[in-house]
Amino acid sequence: MYEAMPRRLPDLHTRFVTHTLCLFEKHEMENIGYWTEVFGTSNRLVYMLGDPSLGEREKSWAVFLKDLDWQTARVESEKNDPRERRVENLRLFCLQDKARPIRTQYLGSGAV
Numbered sequence: 196m197y198e199a200m201p202r203r204l205p206d207l208h209t210r211f212v213t214h215t216l217c218l219f220e221k222h223e224m225e226n227i228g229y230w231t232e233v234f235g236t237s238n239r240l241v242y243m244l245g246d247p248s249l250g251e252r253e254k255s256w257a258v259f260l261k262d263l264d265w266q267t268a269r270v271e272s273e274k275n276d277p278r279e280r281r282v283e284n285l286r287l288f289c290l291q292d293k294a295r296p297i298r299t300q301y302l303g304s305g306a307v
Contacts, residue, residue: 196240196241196242196283197239197240197282198238198239198280198281198282198283199239199240200238200280201238203238203276204240206272207240208231208240209272210268210269210272211229211240211242213268214265214268214272215265215268218259218264219244219259222255222258222262224244224245224246224252224259225245226242226244227242227244228242228243229241230242238280243287
């Protein structure tokens with residue numbers, strides 16, 4: 196989850212669309228979904244990625260963070276001023292309820 200600086204959420208969206216999503220795919224991270232709030236004045240971008248396991252997630256992120264294309268995109272997008280105020284990284288696990296079977300899969304989101 197990103198909390199963008201005031202008036203910088205559109206710029207953060209642009210970075211995700213033009214760079215981040217493709218780089219996630221390059222490093223075998225599954226793009227599950229991306230959301231912003233409909234009501235209110237939030238500057239949050241919430242996204243979810245899927246990985247086969249926590250171990251695979253850790254490997255993918257390590258390689259992603261070292262990727263020169265990612266490092267260049269991030270530096271370039273923040274050369275005038277920072278885009279985000281706060282970044283929160285959560286690791287979520289989907290629990291299966293016997294009364295309501297659901298597909299169990301590791302789902303995670305990360306700071307990008």
